Amino acid sequence: MRATDVITSATRNAFRSKLRTTLTVLSLFVGAFTLTLTTALGAGVSDYVTKQVASLSTGDVLLVTPATTTDTTEGPTEYDPDGRQQSSQANPLGGGTLMNDDDLDSIAAIDGVDRVEPIRSISVDWVASSDTSIDTRYELSVNPTSSIGRSDLVAGAQLDQEAEDAQVILPEDYVDALGYEDAGDAIGRTIELGYSGADRSERTTEATVVGVARTSLLASGAGANQALTTEIADAQAVPGQPDAYAVAVAYLTGSGGDGTVTDDDVAGVKVALADADLAGQTVEDQLGVVQTIINGIIGVLSAFAIVALIAASFGIINTLLMSVQERTREIGLMKAMGMSNGRVFGLFSLEAVVIGFLGSALGALAAIGVGSAISSVAAAGPLAALPGLTLLLFDPLSVALVIAAIMLIAFLSGVLPARRAARQHPIESLRYE
Amino acid sequence: MTNPPAPPVLRAVDLTRSYGKGQARFDALRGVSLEIRRGESLAIVGKSGSGKSTLMHLLALLDRPDSGRVEIDGQDVGAASAPAVNRLRNERFGFVFQQFFLTAGQTVLENVSLPLVVAGVAPRERRRRALATLDALGLADKAGNKANDLSGGQKQRVVIARALVNEPDLIFADEPTGNLDTATGHQVEDLLFGLQRERGITLVVVTHDEELAARCDRRITIADGLIVGESDAAASVISEGAGR
Ligand SMILES: Nc1ncnc2c1ncn2[C@@H]1O[C@H](COP(=O)(O)OP(=O)(O)O)[C@@H](O)[C@H]1O
Ligand SMILES: [Mg+2]
Numbered sequence: 063m064r065a066t067d068v069i070t071s072a073t074r075n076a077f078r079s080k081l082r083t084t085l086t087v088l089s090l091f092v093g094a095f096t097l098t099l100t101t102a103l104g105a106g107v108s109d110y111v112t113k114q115v116a117s118l119s120t121g122d123v124l125l126v127t128p129a130t131t132t133d134t135t136e137g138p139t140e141y142d143p144d145g146r147q148q149s150s151q152a153n154p155l156g157g158g159t160l161m162n163d164d165d166l167d168s169i170a171a172i173d174g175v176d177r178v179e180p181i182r183s184i185s186v187d188w189v190a191s192s193d194t195s196i197d198t199r200y201e202l203s204v205n206p207t208s209s210i211g212r213s214d215l216v217a218g219a220q221l222d223q224e225a226e227d228a229q230v231i232l233p234e235d236y237v238d239a240l241g242y243e244d245a246g247d248a249i250g251r252t253i254e255l256g257y258s259g260a261d262r263s264e265r266t267t268e269a270t271v272v273g274v275a276r277t278s279l280l281a282s283g284a285g286a287n288q289a290l291t292t293e294i295a296d297a298q299a300v301p302g303q304p305d306a307y308a309v310a311v312a313y314l315t316g317s318g319g320d321g322t323v324t325d326d327d328v329a330g331v332k333v334a335l336a337d338a339d340l341a342g343q344t345v346e347d348q349l350g351v352v353q354t355i356i357n358g359i360i361g362v363l364s365a366f367a368i369v370a371l372i373a374a375s376f377g378i379i380n381t382l383l384m385s386v387q388e389r390t391r392e393i394g395l396m397k398a399m400g401m402s403n404g405r406v407f408g409l410f411s412l413e414a415v416v417i418g419f420l421g422s423a424l425g426a427l428a429a430i431g432v433g434s435a436i437s438s439v440a441a442a443g444p445l446a447a448l449p450g451l452t453l454l455l456f457d458p459l460s461v462a463l464v465i466a467a468i469m470l471i472a473f474l475s476g477v478l479p480a481r482r483a484a485r486q487h488p489i490e491s492l493r494y495e
Numbered sequence: 496m497t498n499p500p501a502p503p504v505l506r507a508v509d510l511t512r513s514y515g516k517g518q519a520r521f522d523a524l525r526g527v528s529l530e531i532r533r534g535e536s537l538a539i540v541g542k543s544g545s546g547k548s549t550l551m552h553l554l555a556l557l558d559r560p561d562s563g564r565v566e567i568d569g570q571d572v573g574a575a576s577a578p579a580v581n582r583l584r585n586e587r588f589g590f591v592f593q594q595f596f597l598t599a600g601q602t603v604l605e606n607v608s609l610p611l612v613v614a615g616v617a618p619r620e621r622r623r624r625a626l627a628t629l630d631a632l633g634l635a636d637k638a639g640n641k642a643n644d645l646s647g648g649q650k651q652r653v654v655i656a657r658a659l660v661n662e663p664d665l666i667f668a669d670e671p672t673g674n675l676d677t678a679t680g681h682q683v684e685d686l687l688f689g690l691q692r693e694r695g696i697t698l699v700v701v702t703h704d705e706e707l708a709a710r711c712d713r714r715i716t717i718a719d720g721l722i723v724g725e726s727d728a729a730a731s732v733i734s735e736g737a738g739r
Contacts (some may be wrong), residue, residue: 063614071612078600395596398557400585401613402578489558492592 063405072412076420083417086381089374090421090468091428096367097464098429099454100191104360106437106455111349113450114214122323124312124331124342126169126178160306165340169312172334174327176315178259179223179288180296180307181206188256189236189284192268196241199256206309209283214450217245218273221287228269228290230255233283234276245274255290259297267293277448312342371468373423375475378414386410386486393483394491403484410480411473418472422465429480430456496664502569503530504665504697505554510563511728512549523549525720526563533664534700536691538708541717547701548669550717554699555667556580556587585614589658591687591698593670595650597642603629603653604638612659616731628660629653632686648679655686666691 076083161180169178183206188199212220213231221229232240232248242248246283248271256266269290286294299305314331316323335342386393393406433454440453511526523546531537531554539547552558553565557574564573567587571696589610597606602626611621629635632652637645642653651671660665671687672680684707691698700711708714716724 063613067612067615067618280716391594391596392598395590396556396609396613398584398590399610399613400581400583400617402581405613487558492594492596 063409067491068405068408068412072409073416075409076413076416078384079381079388082381082384083420086374086377086417087421087424089370089377090418090472091425093367093371093374094422094425094464094468095429096370097227097364097468098426098456098461099433100360100363100367101435101460101464102429102454103363103458104357105457105460106374106452107356107360108353108450109250109350109455111353115346115349122314122316124314124328124335124344125181125348126161126310126312126340126342127308128161128165129336129341130340133306160308161310161340162307163305165338166307166310168338169310169335169340172312173340174314174317174331174334176313178310178312180305181311182290182291182307183311184286184298186255186257186284186294189240190254191240191242192252192254194241194251195393196239198239200236200239202236202255203283204286205283208283211461213273213275213285216274216276218249218271218447219284221272223288226289228267228293229272229287230269230290231273231275231285232271234274235259236284248274255294257294257298260300265297266455276450305407320379326442371471375427375471378417378472378475379478381417382410382414383475383482385413386479386483389483390491393486394488397486397488398492406486407480407484410483413458414471414472414476414480418469418475419465421472422468425468426461426465430461497607502533503566504533504568505531505699506566507550507554508535508565508566509562510550510553510560510565512546512553512558512560513647523720524553527717527722528563529715529722529725531697531699533697534691534695535713536688536700536711537713538563539699539701539717540703540705540708540714543703545717546720547703547717549720551667551699551701553686555590555665556584585610585674589661589663589666591651591654591658591666591671593673595654595674597650597653599641599643601642602638603616603634603642603645605638606642606653607656607660609657614661615710624661625656628656631659634655647675648682651675651679652686655683655690659690663696665697665699667699667701670703671700672702672704672707680704680707696717 144490166178166180169175171228184204185205186202189202190197190199208221208231215231216234221231230253232253234245237245237248239251240248242251251271252268253271254266254268256264258266267285267290273285277286312331312335314323314327317326317327328342332342397403397406433456437454441451445451445453502591507527510524510527511522513520513522527546527550539550540549549558553560556565556730564571566572567583572583575583589671598609599692604622607625608621611624614634616624626635626638629638632655634649634652634656637649637653642650645653651674655671668687672683675683687692687700688710690696698711700707702708711728714725715722724736
């Protein structure tokens with residue numbers, strides 16, 4: 063029997079009992095649909111994270127926080143007047159403990175750390191343009207970690223952390239509000255920032271707009287360089303209180319060619335930090351947390367899809383066993399006419415593969431259709447704040463992989479019935495009444 | 496016989512075949528030897544359950560004997576590989592069974608093409624040969640009909656067309672008229688014997704129909720798995736004539 067004849071017969075046989083085949087295909091459809099969506103979700107999120115990391119991370123900084131104390135067995139910790147202070151406010155970036163100047167010194171002393179800058183949270187009350195017709199004041203939040211990464215720029219340049227003058231990077235939606243023509247127009251303009259000092263006095267300062275950035279998962283709010291942060295933080299520091307920091311940024315020196323920071327460098331500094339009871343995180347690590355959570359959700363959804371596929375595979379076995387039963391005589395006849403056991407096996411297992419292909423291809427197509435619709439609705443609505451995020455990314459290769467995997471499952475389900483058909487003795491089949 | 500006998504196309508030597516094991520063991524054939532000459536028609540007759548079908552299945556290489564051997568053109572096929580036996584059946588044998596075994600949903604043409612599909616003949620060639628065979632059996636106009644829509648006699652003619660389409664030199668027919676009324680049965684018999692004579696096909700017919708057996712060149716009678724009688728049709732006519 064020719065290969066093309068095996069394929070056409072298998073396809074025709076699959077449709078001989080239309081209702082039965084349709085039901086089996088439907089159960090595969092559910093699995094394929096879900097699996098295609100979950101892989102697309104995974105691909106969408108990890109694509110976004112990868113792009114963000116690529117565009118935002120300078121790769122040579124570590125965000126250092128005090129190691130979270132998890133030790134609950136030894137009772138209350140003894141007071142140490144030179145020890146770390148406890149924060150009075152919850153800080154999402156670090157634990158409740160704050161770092162002191164000793165900690166900064168020990169970070170700076172670590173091999174592979176170039177310099178260390180504490181991140182000082184500042185609060186700005188408003189921003190206004192100094193040189194356009196609009197003088198409305200807008201609220202502005204400054205991203206405390208703006209110094210560790212690069213911004214995803216629409217226009218302009220990154221902050222110069224070592225510059226003397228005060229610099230800011232504005233979020234994209236302030237361009238219109240502050241009366242600039244476009245993002246490019248905002249670059250180089252001066253803005254006025256209003257904030258309250260430690261003594262509740264109202265103060266203002268000026269800064270230059272060096273860049274306009276897109277909002278991202280990692281950083282929302284405006285970016286301020288070290289000069290501006292120091293100025294405001296100094297004014298907001300409560301006099302007489304010792305310096306304490308929730309977060310510090312360690313700038314690393316690289317051992318790689320051209321002074322690039324290698325993974326080993328980062329790992330080495332992390333170990334040294336851990337010894338000093340501190341924890342270091344890269345931008346990737348921070349985004350990795352988000353990715354881990356999403357991967358967990360995707361994993362659960364995929365597990366459901368796989369359960370559906372396992373159920374479907376029993377459906378295939380059942381369908382084909384019935385098909386073998388019904389076609390006992392036909393099998394016997396073909397064998398009497400000289401068809402080999404291998405071809406009979408091929409005929410039935412291919413029938414399973416055809417069913418698998420139908421279910422998976424239809425499921426994947428439906429998933430792409432529905433998913434693209436969801437994706438564009440989500441991008442316009444709830445996810446509008448995260449430009450660059452395609453919630454569901456249908457990569458042709460992974461869609462093909464899902465289809466291939468389901469066809470493989472179908473083939474494996476077909477093995478038992480197909481073997482039964484192949485082993486049938488022609489005489490027994492022809493005696494069948 | 497004045498001429499030296501032609502080499503037998505099929506020879507069976509001391510065939511035995513039993514079904515089941517232990518207490519349930521049943522010896523369906525208990526040592527059967529026979530020779531079938533090229534171009535002759537042989538009837539295997541006997542009561543129901545005597546072992547006729549079992550013998551035919553062994554001769555047609557659809558089954559293997561417990562002991563004894565089957566030779567085709569003097570070659571022992573017991574040692575042949577499964578693919579070789581499959582090829583032999585596909586290329587040289589044609590089958591007509593008691594039941595039609597037509598695939599109901601397929602057309603007459605598709606049913607008749609089956610041995611060619613198994614053989615791996617190209618679709619165009621398949622169609623040409625199947626149509627030619629149907630034409631020879633007066634079924635050309637039914638080629639596109641569903642097998643299910645035919646009468647019993649037409650169905651059996653389709654079955655014969657299917658047995659002929661690969662141009663076999665041996666046709667095995669197990670109770671070919673068992674399912675047909677007398678008139679249709681006669682038509683089918685005429686067809687089979689006509690083909691046997693025209694094309695020089697060797698015909699092995701299993702039957703318990705006395706009339707059908709009488710039309711064959713030779714008959715062997717089986718009872719309880721053993722050959723109990725062997726006779727030429729001509730001889731039996733003579734002996735009947737002499738007895739009258
Ligand atoms: N697969 C089988 N299992 C058990 N007994 C069988 C089987 N096939 C045939 N027999 C028995 O072998 C004997 C001969 O069967 P068969 O050759 O079909 O007889 P016939 O064709 O002459 O009616 C019968 O008694 C039948 O019951
Ligand atoms: Mg029988």
